[in-house]
Amino acid sequence: MISTPYDSIAERFNADRTRLYPKEREYLALLLDPLTGPGTILDLGCGTGNPIAMHIAFRGHRLVGVDGSEAMLAIARKQLPGHRWIHELMERVEFDETFAAVVCWDSLFHLPRQQYQPVISKIHRWLAPGGRLMVSSGFLVDENEGGFTDTMFGHEFFYDSLPPKRMVAMMEETGFDILVAEVCDQPDGGRNKGKWATVAAKKA
Numbered sequence: 326m327i328s329t330p331y332d333s334i335a336e337r338f339n340a341d342r343t344r345l346y347p348k349e350r351e352y353l354a355l356l357l358d359p360l361t362g363p364g365t366i367l368d369l370g371c372g373t374g375n376p377i378a379m380h381i382a383f384r385g386h387r388l389v390g391v392d393g394s395e396a397m398l399a400i401a402r403k404q405l406p407g408h409r410w411i412h413e414l415m416e417r418v419e420f421d422e423t424f425a426a427v428v429c430w431d432s433l434f435h436l437p438r439q440q441y442q443p444v445i446s447k448i449h450r451w452l453a454p455g456g457r458l459m460v461s462s463g464f465l466v467d468e469n470e471g472g473f474t475d476t477m478f479g480h481e482f483f484y485d486s487l488p489p490k491r492m493v494a495m496m497e498e499t500g501f502d503i504l505v506a507e508v509c510d511q512p513d514g515g516r517n518k519g520k521w522a523t524v525a526a527k528k529a
């Protein structure tokens with residue numbers, strides 16, 4: 326039994342997260358444009374499927390969505406029937422199939438930083454040669470501190486990240502060519518500590 330505060334906010338999150346940001350559109354194009362036909366795309370921490378999985382499905386691809394929140398997945402199943410939605414934690418899920426591309430967007434940052442490398446290694450194993458990954462993590466990350474908690478819709482959530490330089494180095498060491506490594510959401514000096522985007526291709 327997986328317990329997560331996302332179960333309590335699923336409807337509100339879905340109502341709030343309706344549109345792709347321009348940067349997300351850009352990264353999704355980098356992810357999907359090289360694909361020559363319909364492929365199976367893995368979305369780790371897919372949430373309600375809105376708007377990222379929706380965009381991918383609209384482009385004609387099949388989705389495999391993994392999420393730790395059954396309430397988020399229930400919305401995904403309703404909005405995008407005919408795709409595979411798996412209730413599991415990304416650090417526990419296993420596949421013996423390959424994927425044309427992988428999305429891990431706004432979800433990895435809920436894991437302790439020690440789990441980043443194992444998850445990125447699994448993604449690397451599951452990707453087809455040349456297959457691409459788009460992943461977000463935190464920007465203003467204390468090198469030495471652990472994670473922190475913050476509230477969303479009145480509920481407390483845990484966040485942590487590898488500092489950007491270590492994120493990029495770890496992905497290169499794992500066998501990725503880095504296509505984009507940049508701040509995609511600037512910190513506002515307050516609650517928003519900024520977001521780091523990495524788009525990478527599995528070395529062929």
Ligand SMILES: C[S@@+](CC[C@H](N)C(=O)[O-])C[C@H]1O[C@@H](n2cnc3c(N)ncnc32)[C@H](O)[C@@H]1O
Nearest residue numbers: 331370371372392393394414415430431432435
């Ligand atoms: C901020 S939402 C992002 C949803 C979607 N990727 C998006 O961009 O809108 C984070 C999602 O990650 C899921 N999540 C958090 N930790 C997870 C874990 N360890 N394994 C699987 N899913 C997780 C949550 O349940 C939630 O649906």
